[in-house]
Amino acid sequence: MALKLFNTLERSVQPFTPMDPWQKRVGMYCCGPTVYDFAHIGNWRTFVFADLVRRALEFSGYDVNHVMNITDVEDKIIRKVRDNKTTLRAFTGRFEAAFLEDLQALHCRLPHHMPRATDYIAEIIDLIGRLIHRGIAYQAADGSVYFSIEKYRGCGCNYGQLLKLNFDGLRVGERVSADEYEKESVADFALWKARVAEDGEVFWGSPFGEGRPGWHIECSAMSMKVLGESFDLHLGGEDLKFPHHEDEIAQSEGATGKPFVRHWLHGAHLLVEGKKMSKSLGNFFTLRDLLAKGFTGREVRHLLLSAHYRETFNFTLDGLQGAKSALARIDECVGKLREITRSAAAVPEPALLEPFASALEDDLNISAAWAAVFDWVRETNKRIAENSLPPLAAAGALAAWERVDSVLGIGCKSEAPVPAEIAALAAERTEAKKARDFQRADAIRDRLKSMGWVIEDSPKGLKLKKI
RNA sequence: GGCGGGGUAGCCAAGUGGUAAGGCACGGCUCUGCAAAAGCUGCAUUCGUCGGUUCGAUUCCGACCCUCGCCUCCA
Numbered sequence: 001m002a003l004k005l006f007n008t009l010e011r012s013v014q015p016f017t018p019m020d021p022w023q024k025r026v027g028m029y030c031c032g033p034t035v036y037d038f039a040h041i042g043n044w045r046t047f048v049f050a051d052l053v054r055r056a057l058e059f060s061g062y063d064v065n066h067v068m069n070i071t072d073v074e075d076k077i078i079r080k081v082r083d084n085k086t087t088l089r090a091f092t093g094r095f096e097a098a099f100l101e102d103l104q105a106l107h108c109r110l111p112h113h114m115p116r117a118t119d120y121i122a123e124i125i126d127l128i129g130r131l132i133h134r135g136i137a138y139q140a141a142d143g144s145v146y147f148s149i150e151k152y153r154g155c156g157c158n159y160g161q162l163l164k165l166n167f168d169g170l171r172v173g174e175r176v177s178a179d180e181y182e183k184e185s186v187a188d189f190a191l192w193k194a195r196v197a198e199d200g201e202v203f204w205g206s207p208f209g210e211g212r213p214g215w216h217i218e219c220s221a222m223s224m225k226v227l228g229e230s231f232d233l234h235l236g237g238e239d240l241k242f243p244h245h246e247d248e249i250a251q252s253e254g255a256t257g258k259p260f261v262r263h264w265l266h267g268a269h270l271l272v273e274g275k276k277m278s279k280s281l282g283n284f285f286t287l288r289d290l291l292a293k294g295f296t297g298r299e300v301r302h303l304l305l306s307a308h309y310r311e312t313f314n315f316t317l318d319g320l321q322g323a324k325s326a327l328a329r330i331d332e333c334v335g336k337l338r339e340i341t342r343s344a345a346a347v348p349e350p351a352l353l354e355p356f357a358s359a360l361e362d363d364l365n366i367s368a369a370w371a372a373v374f375d376w377v378r379e380t381n382k383r384i385a386e387n388s389l390p391p392l393a394a395a396g397a398l399a400a401w402e403r404v405d406s407v408l409g410i411g412c413k414s415e416a417p418v419p420a421e422i423a424a425l426a427a428e429r430t431e432a433k434k435a436r437d438f439q440r441a442d443a444i445r446d447r448l449k450s451m452g453w454v455i456e457d458s459p460k461g462l463k464l465k466k467i
Numbered sequence: 468g469g470c471g472g473g474g475u476a477g478c479c480a481a482g483u484g485g486u487a488a489g490g491c492a493c494g495g496c497u498c499u500g501c502a503a504a505a506g507c508u509g510c511a512u513u514c515g516u517c518g519g520u521u522c523g524a525u526u527c528c529g530a531c532c533c534u535c536g537c538c539u540c541c542a
Contacts, residue, residue, distance in 0.1 A: 011471095031542080032542095033542085034541090034542095039542085040542085042541090042542055043541095043542045044542085045542070046542035047542075049542090074540095075540075076540075163470065163471075163537080163538090164469085164470055164471085186539085187539080189539070215539095215540090236542070237541080237542030238471095238472090238536075238537080238542080239536080239537065239541050239542065240541080240542070241537075242537070242538070242539080243538095243539050244539090244541090247539090266542095267542070268472080268536085268542095269535090269536070269541095269542070270542090271535075276535085276536090303479090306479070306480070306489095306490075307479080307480060307481090308480085308481080310472085311472080311473075311480090312472070312473070312535065312536075313479090313480090314478095314479070314480095316478080316479080318478065318479085318491080318492090319478080319479055319490095319491080321491080321492095322478080322479070322490065322491035322492080323479095323490085323491085324491095324504085325490085325491060325492090325504065326489095326490050326491065328504060329490090329504095332504095332505070332506090359481095365481075365482090366481095367480055367481040367482090367488080367489070367490090368481060368482080368488070368489080370480090370481090370488095370489060370490070371480095371481070371488050371489035371490085372488095372489085373489085374488095374489055374490065375488085375489075378506095378507085381505095381506060381507080382506085382507075384506085385497095385506060385507075433500080436500075438500055438501070441500085441501095442500095442501075442502085445502080445503090449503095454503070454504065455502095455503080456503060456504090456505060457498090457499065457502080457503080457505090458498085458499095458505070459498080459499095463505090465503095465504075467504075
């Protein structure tokens with residue numbers, strides 16, 4: 001069975017086939033963060049989704065070239081740079097570093113390329129020049145350069161590929177201040193914004209005068225520079241369909257005359273505690289907020305990966321607690337397998353691998369994939385309890401798990417080393433138990449618990465676990 | 468107003484024209500001196516409401532109710 005993915009262009013699930021004649025290399029671009037603040041849990045859903053797509057492609061045997069841009073010049077950034085009396089690079093560098101830290105905390109594989117908009121100004125200018133040359137872009141009286149939807153359509157190009165739009169119904173003036181722009185038509189969008197005093201030091205020289213790129217052009221310029229004028233996959237949050245992605249298509253196809261992207265994927269948003277995330281509701285979380293509550297990146301990752309990417313997902317703290325418990329079950333099972341065998345060098349057990357792979361190939365049916373994992377955990381636990389799992393079978397089970405985890409990216413629980421003080425207390429309890437002084441043994445157990453360590457007795461001896 | 472998602476157990480969440488995966492929580496049991504965030508096990512006559520098609524509908528069709536998102540800041 002081959003990988004099938006929803007394609008926003010077709011509005012249906014389609015077999016995924018790369019452009020590469022060898023059917024091996026895949027070019028994939030995901031709209032990355034705008035670095036004006038710490039990324040929130042909603043942003044992370046999209047980036048973890050992108051990581052899942054990339055890992056699923058790799059699982060299917062593709063050689064993925066994964067590109068994620070960093071938007072480091074944009075209205076909000078410029079305003080904050082001005083307010084904080086700092087420089088663009090100093091300001092964005094801080095949030096870019098935080099983003100990378102968080103990305104790794106969530107076990108996301110680092111994209112192969114992470115181009116910054118400000119490092120591609122030349123490519124952006126060149127692309128705008130091509131659009132002007134083809135008569136699709138024009139410079140307005142204010143010096144800004146705009147993309148003309150009308151001219152673009154006049155070339156036989158299709159604007160509105162990702163969703164149905166009714167331009168007559170657009171309510172002009174409600175969300176676009178009409179006096180802000182000197183565009184010929186409301187739907188036109190800025191490619192190059194002419195320098196204004198408020199921009200401070202944030203501007204670049206260009207054939208169209210000093211200024212800075214518009215919001216959409218950077219993604220066209222960077223994706224085509226790194227992946228070519230046509231490439232396989234483009235991802236982003238569902239809100240980016242319009243205008244951002246629609247405009248990317250227009251800019252790119254308008255300039256090259258070639259199809260831009262074959263396959264578009266959009267991740268749905270999430271709610272937090274059933275409501276749209278907002279600072280005033282107190283349900284606005286960054287990853288850092290959740291780590292500060294004692295959760296780990298892998299727990300957050302598990303929760304973000306618990307629902308299908310095209311469904312709105314309700315992120316809750318209770319759910320996160322549940323993710324913690326669910327993960328502990330997997331850890332326990334995998335840990336026991338490792339006690340039986342140190343080796344995963346065996347034929348992966350099909351009982352886990354096959355249902356997992358079919359679920360994944362079916363437009364990333366992650367819920368069914370997790371079901372395959374938990375079914376396997378239960379069966380494996382039974383066999384371990386019955387002592388009917390020889391080392392070779394355990395190695396096959398581990399091999400299957402490692403293959404599956406190459407997609408889920410849950411990894412192993414990091415085993416905290418047991419501090420000497422804790423080990424000493426545990427030994428003291430064992431002595432007390434031997435002496436049948438259960439009162440003292442239980443007191444030590446309670447004390448350990450209050451110190452964050454739980455004792456797990458088993459026929460084979462005692463285990464210490466960090467809570 | 469235009470366009471598009473959803474409503475499945477206490478919570479989260481898959482799925483199918485043929486009788487409801489999985490996780491969390493909860494109950495029972497096993498292990499245990501007692502326990503455990505350890506293991507097993509139980510847990511929806513029912514899928515928003517009302518009609519229709521069908522031998523059969525949660526699944527298809529229609530109407531309605533509720534809810535969420537996008538419509539030039541947005542993951």
